[in-house]
Amino acid sequence: MPARSQGRSRRRLFPCGRSLGSAARACFVAVWRPPRPNLPALSAEQAKVVLAEVIQAFSAPENAVRMDEARDNACNDMGKMLQFVLPVATQIQQEVIKAYGFSCDGEGVLKFARLVKSYEAQDPEIASLSGKLKALFLPPMTLPPHGPASGGSVAAS
Secondary structure: OOOOOOOOOOOOEOOOOOEHHHHHHHHHHHHOOOOOOOOOOOOHHHHHHHHHHHHHHHOOHHHHHHHHHHHHHHOOOHHHHHHHHHHHHHHHHHHHHHHHOOOOOHHHHHHHHHHHHHHHOOOHHHHHHHHHHHHHHOOOOOOOOOOHHHOOOOOOO
């Protein structure tokens, strides 16, 4: 076993010559991102208008065909729904929301969804429109049956 040097222990240096402390700080600075810019300022009334336009865009003939093709390719498989249906739905939403200050990418759609979500609890009409929009591209959720009425049994302890 090698003998340790007397006095202070030597700091371990990385190939770049930095100590662990400075290397950790450099990594933090490299991965730290500034706060995201605020969402485009839309009132609840404006959000309703945008939601209605997005829903209407899904019923446009060319978009309806695109969604039908994506659903056919997905074959009711949730993994394939994410692969085929969600990207088409995202593109359709992007085409509408870019006119309202949202970026024309997936991040813009996520910001729009967050904005809508923030209004859902306050405004039942926004909640209803949001539900309609989700129903256009998400399959209906069916819960598995539970309890004695469905044939399940509850074990006594």
